[in-house]
Amino acid sequence: MTHPFFLTVAYAGGGFHGWQIQTSLRSGQGDLWKALRAFEPAAPMPQGTGRTDAGVHARAQGVLIHTSRAWEPYRLLAALNAHLPKDIRVMQARPAPEGFFPRQHAVAKRYIYRLGLGPAEDPLMASYRWHIHRAAALDLPAMAEAVAPLLGTHDFSSFRCTECAAKSPVRTLHGIRIVPGDGGVDLIFEGSSFLMHQVRIVTGTLVEVGKGRRLPASLGSVLAARDRTQAGLTAPPEGLCLEKVWYEARWGMGEPSPWGERT
Known part of the structure; x- marks a missing residue:
């Protein structure tokens, strides 16, 4: 059983080649997944609301993640931010209802x-x-x-x-x-x-x-x-x-x- 959480993620886009994960270039999705796997090694890839181009910023990228245990939302937010660079931050975390997908x-x-x-x-x-x-x-x-x-x-x-x-x-x-x-x-x-x-x-x-x-x-x-x-x-x-x-x-x-x- 996994536990879904919905994150609001902000990033300064200048350091990223867009939101979507890429093989060899830095992305918001890639950085967030790396941070999540630091304490949830089996976590699936985070799913965002939509793509942003290389260099474009976000204040409210909506992201769905799944964890192996029921985190207290603030502790999850703090754990993610502790493993993220300063140009990308989780601004809010909350439990998500089953069946919710931000993009759809x-x-x-x-x-x-x-x-x-x-x-x-x-x-x-x-x-x-x-x-x-x-x-x-x-x-x-x-x-x-x-x-x-x-x-x-x-x-x-x-x-x-x-x-x-x-x-x-x-x-x-x-x-x-x-x-x-x-x-x-x-x-x-x-x-x-x-x-x-x-x-x-x-x-x-x-x-x-x-x-x-x-x-x-x-x-x-x-x-x-x-x-x-x-x-x-x-x-x-x-x-x-x-x-x-x-x-x-x-x-x-x-x-x-x-x-x-x-x-």
Whole structure:
């Protein structure tokens, strides 16, 4: 008999070649499994909610693990963190119900892409933002106007990378908010799920709008084209962070999704 636990894992992505375990490159999944096996040698591989690309950060990667005994959650958290490097941490541990799988039962995610603005890059934020070197300010109202055609359920082929292995390019985007902050701006994406590089490609395209290189109304045509070459550049990974995941309410793993659940 094994005991399932659900972990909330955070990591600074700069030191990882993504979440998914790899043969010879460092990954979040690999580091966590190594830490778990230090005191649970027979533990199966931890299962995450979803992949993050090399260099992408996470504040709320949901992970299912199985242990051979019924740990007290805080002691399990402390034991894992004692065997993990400082750039990856278990932030929360709780028992998981039988039959719960984070990847299958996630219904919505929030990603934040952070842009740095201003005449010089903040060295303390350089690992967590894409700094836009530009004398003139980005046109944030134009960027906010441009997102309207992307909201809802669409074929996002124009905003997926050529290596994306998803069976369908159709995704539901609940919202994109543009929130100015100290020295930069956050682009907050909320949706049912995302294609490979989708957030980064949308971000790169919106930055082109902000620079005046594209009209805000043009993104509808880009979406309709279903052609990756029609969209903008892929924003670099260091600005992107997986911030929150919502799961099916029946499992009791956090608050329910504000947008309901999939049909």
